[in-house]
Amino acid sequence: MDGSLFVLLLLSGVLRTTSGVYRQYYYINARMSWPEAQGYCRAKHTDLAFVETIGDANSLINIVEAGYSGSVWIGLKRAPQKRWGWSHGEDTLAQYSVWNGGEPNSQNGCGFLAYGVWSTYQCSAAFYFVCYKSTGYIKVDLWKNWRDAQSYCREYFTDLATIHNTEEHNQLKSIVPFASWVWIGLFQDSWEWSEKWSNFFRHWAAGQPSQSSGSGDCVGMSTTNSGKWIHESCDLQRPFICHGGPKALYRTYQYMNESMTWVDAQSYCRARFTDLATVDSMNDVNRLVNTVDSVYSGSVWIGLHAGTEYHWVWSLGEGTISNYSMWSPGEPSGDGECVRNFNGSWYDESCSTVLPFVCFNDSIGFIIMETAMIWRDAQSYCRQHHTDLASISSPEQQNLFRNESSLWIGLFLDSWQWSDQRNLSFRHWAGDQPLLSSGLGDCVGMSRSNSGKWAQYSCDLQQPFICYGDDKLIKKQIVRFKLSCNGKCTLNDPSLQTAFLNVISEKLKSIGVESDKISWRQREGEEVFHLESKQTANSNNHCKSQ
Numbered sequence: 001m002d003g004s005l006f007v008l009l010l011l012s013g014v015l016r017t018t019s020g021v022y023r024q025y026y027y028i029n030a031r032m033s034w035p036e037a038q039g040y041c042r043a044k045h046t047d048l049a050f051v052e053t054i055g056d057a058n059s060l061i062n063i064v065e066a067g068y069s070g071s072v073w074i075g076l077k078r079a080p081q082k083r084w085g086w087s088h089g090e091d092t093l094a095q096y097s098v099w100n101g102g103e104p105n106s107q108n109g110c111g112f113l114a115y116g117v118w119s120t121y122q123c124s125a126a127f128y129f130v131c132y133k134s135t136g137y138i139k140v141d142l143w144k145n146w147r148d149a150q151s152y153c154r155e156y157f158t159d160l161a162t163i164h165n166t167e168e169h170n171q172l173k174s175i176v177p178f179a180s181w182v183w184i185g186l187f188q189d190s191w192e193w194s195e196k197w198s199n200f201f202r203h204w205a206a207g208q209p210s211q212s213s214g215s216g217d218c219v220g221m222s223t224t225n226s227g228k229w230i231h232e233s234c235d236l237q238r239p240f241i242c243h244g245g246p247k248a249l250y251r252t253y254q255y256m257n258e259s260m261t262w263v264d265a266q267s268y269c270r271a272r273f274t275d276l277a278t279v280d281s282m283n284d285v286n287r288l289v290n291t292v293d294s295v296y297s298g299s300v301w302i303g304l305h306a307g308t309e310y311h312w313v314w315s316l317g318e319g320t321i322s323n324y325s326m327w328s329p330g331e332p333s334g335d336g337e338c339v340r341n342f343n344g345s346w347y348d349e350s351c352s353t354v355l356p357f358v359c360f361n362d363s364i365g366f367i368i369m370e371t372a373m374i375w376r377d378a379q380s381y382c383r384q385h386h387t388d389l390a391s392i393s394s395p396e397q398q399n400l401f402r403n404e405s406s407l408w409i410g411l412f413l414d415s416w417q418w419s420d421q422r423n424l425s426f427r428h429w430a431g432d433q434p435l436l437s438s439g440l441g442d443c444v445g446m447s448r449s450n451s452g453k454w455a456q457y458s459c460d461l462q463q464p465f466i467c468y469g470d471d472k473l474i475k476k477q478i479v480r481f482k483l484s485c486n487g488k489c490t491l492n493d494p495s496l497q498t499a500f501l502n503v504i505s506e507k508l509k510s511i512g513v514e515s516d517k518i519s520w521r522q523r524e525g526e527e528v529f530h531l532e533s534k535q536t537a538n539s540n541n542h543c544k545s546q
Contacts, residue, residue, distance in 0.1 A: 025049055026242045026494075027063045027072070034218035037073045037240035038194055046244025048075030048194045052089050054154055057203040060241060061227040071220030071230060073240035075194035076202075078217040078231070080365030081400055082106065085200030087150050087185035088159040096165050104188070110146040111186025116173055118186060123147060129183035130172060131157040139175050139182065147204075149183045160185035191219065203229050251284065253277055254467045255291045255300070262443035262457075265301045265465035266419055274469025275420040276303030280317050282383055285428050288466060289452040299445035299455065301465035303419035306442035306456075312339070315379055315410035316360070316388040317426030326398050332413075338375040339411035344398060346411065351375040357382070357408035358390035366390055366400060368407065376431060378408045416444070429454050 026045060028037070034048075041048045051057050051074060064072060084104055085091050100117040108120035112127055121127075123146040131138045131153035138157060140149070146160075153160045161184040163169050176182050189200055191209070205228035210216075218234040221227050221241070232238075254273055256265070262276075269276045279285060279302060292300055312325075312332070328345035336350035341358070349355075354372040359382035361367055367386060369378070382389045389410030392398050414425060416434070428446075430453035441456035445463060457463075497520055 024243060025060060025063055027065060027239065028242060029065050029068075029239050031237035031239060032073075033237060034073050034077065034234040034240075037238070038075070041075075041194075041240070041242035041244075045242040046195070047242070048073060049241040049243045050075050050193050050195055050199070051203070052199050052201050054159075054201075054203070057201075057221075057227050060221065061223060063241070064223050064239075068239065069224050071222050071232065071238055073238050074219055074221050074229070075243075076191050076219035076229070077194065077234070078365070079190050079192035081397060082188050082190045083200075084111070084186060084188050085198075086160075086162045087153075087187060087200070087202075088162045089199045089201030090162055090164070091198040091200060092162075092164055096163070096169075098163075098169055104186075106188070109188045111184055112181050113172065113176060113184050114181045115178060118184070120186075120188075121181075123187070127181050127183050129153070130161040130176065132159065132161045133157040137161055137172050137175055144183075146183050146187065147206075150185075203227065205230050251278070251468050252470060253288060253291045254469075254471065255293065256465050256467060257293055257296070259462040259464060260301075261462055262301050262305065262459040262465075265467075266303070269303075269419075269465070269467035269469075272472055273467040275467065276301060277466040277468050278303050278418045278420050278422055278424065279428070280422075280424040280426045282428070285446075285452040288446060289448055291466060292448045292464070296464065297449045299447045299457070299463055301463060302444055302446050302454070303468075304416050304444035304454070305419065305459070307415045307417035310413055310415045311425075312411055313414045313425035314391040315382075315412060315425070315427070316391045317424050326392070326395075337413040339409055340406045341392070341398075341409045342406040346409070347406075348413070349375075349406075351412070355406050355408050359386040360388055360390045360410075361386040366397075373408075375408050375412070376429070379410070382410075427454070428452060 028040065030040075032040060038048050049060065051060065060074075084093055098117050100115075100119045103117075103119050104111070105120045108122055110123040111118050111120050113119075113130070126143040126145055127149075128139065128141050129144060129146075129149035129152075131140055140152065142149075142152070144152060150160050161172060163172060163184065172184070187200075189202065191202070193199065205222060205225050208229060209231050216231040216233050219229050219231050220236075220238055222230055256268065260268060266276050277288060279288065288302070326344065326346050328342075328347055331346060332339075332348035334348065336348050336353070338349055338351040338353075339346050340349045340353075340355055341347075352374050354374055355378075356368065356370050356372050357375075357378035359367045359369060369381065373381065379389050389408065391410050414427065416427070418424060430447065430450060433453075433455045441458045443457055443459040443461075444454050445457050445461075446466070447453050447455060501519070
């Protein structure tokens with residue numbers, strides 16, 4: 001993204017989902033590509049907007065800046081594989097399904113009920129269909145293609161029929177003649193949310209999504225077409241919508257230019273800050289390097305140290321493989337500390353073996369690289385040109401590589417742990433690290449002169465170190481004050497609160513008071529400002545802060 005100044009206009013709204021959870025959305029009036037918008041939302045909020053109901057979709061358009069008539073990025077992007085789900089958003093097929101023999105057929109995109117079972121057909125065909133609402137299923141005797149049937153059900157009822165269990169399946173069969181073909185809410189989908197949430201609610205505009213190649217891998221919401229979705233090139237510069245409350249932009253790092261052993265440095269950081277530095281991304285690595293004094297060229301302690309147990313973990317930092325694994329029988333066999341994928345299964349292998357590999361890119365999915373490298377070089381290549389070596393978390397993803405030759409994936413054996421006990425598996429070792437011989441060092445330092453790469457050292461070595469967290473020695477002062485407003489108070493609008501802080505900060509600077517770290521004091525579950533009651537205020541229009 002261009003480094004020039006831009007203004008962020010934040011408009012926020014809080015929406016209630018069908019699960020009873022309130023999701024807070026923020027419209028960001030800064031034009032970015034989809035990957036840049038994703039990075040911004042993940043840094044300052046939770047992620048790009050996740051939408052799971054028609055209520056969310058209809059309400060989301062109201063937070064876009066008035067007068068803007070283009071599209072805005074949301075969190076949907078093309079997935080590396082296709083999956084079957086329900087129109088209303090549920091992902092329940094693993095728990096219940098009644099597919100006909102040989103189904104589902106990957107050549108067809110939509111599902112229908114006939115002869116008591118589910119089958120698939122081209123979505124452009126015209127059938128009768130079944131909608132549902134809170135009182136049950138409704139058979140509609142109108143000839144419509146699947147997409148038009150979906151729109152009809154959403155307009156007049158809730159959605160196309162979703163079936164969760166045998167009881168519901170029998171209810172639907174009771175209103176449909178045995179030999180009739182009727183559309184239900186099943187459809188094949190090749191899109192996924194930025195957060196990897198497995199939800200299938202979609203709100204496409206007519207003619208979307210296009211099946212032509214190169215038509216766009218990222219999704220925007222049209223502000224001129226009732227909030228309907230279109231897919232576009234991820235490189236287009238668009239405003240965007242995030243979800244999740246504001247959070248600190250980065251973990252705060254503090255460089256300590258005083259030499260200590262690792263244990264003493266840990267104690268110092270815990271007493272004055274939070275702990276020794278924890279690192280979970282290349283972005284953190286780059287900021288650590290810039291934190292160290294420019295004249296210092298040695299290594300500095302970070303919070304990683306030797307653990308007592310080995311775990312198979314992912315290079316991307318997602319922790320262990322407790323949720324999904326595809327080891328071949330007899331594996332892991334002790335042949336090595338890195339993993340190759342071959343013929344649909346995983347095998348441990350010496351990390352020095354030279355193999356092709358699979359990268360993962362946040363915006364386009366998996367990329368197979370034919371150039372053979374050792375595992376560590378493959379990891380460095382993926383991090384430089386994409387996101388990281390591939391993580392595999394589902395059978396659908398595994399099936400993408402079933403017929404390929406041996407390929408490195410991002411799985412590796414690790415026994416290191418962070419001082420603050422966080423279960424993060426991101427590692428940034430130098431080329432010959434970590435050393436496997438015992439007694440060569442149980443604590444980890446970062447080299448400023450080697451692009452922030454890590455090496456292991458004796459914990460008794462004395463060197464500078466990096467902590468993270470706010471400085472507890474900085475004196476904090478709480479100031480309580482009142483603000484008055486004409487008409488309806490809207491002082492809990494985050495954008496107004498930010499504007500107030502900027503005014504206060506400038507006023508403090510004008511009288512020589514340091515004010516870089518001022519913030520509103522907000523107790524959990526409460527707002528910053530509260531309207532004073534009649535008993536304690538002379539006017540109903542007075543607001544006070546905590």
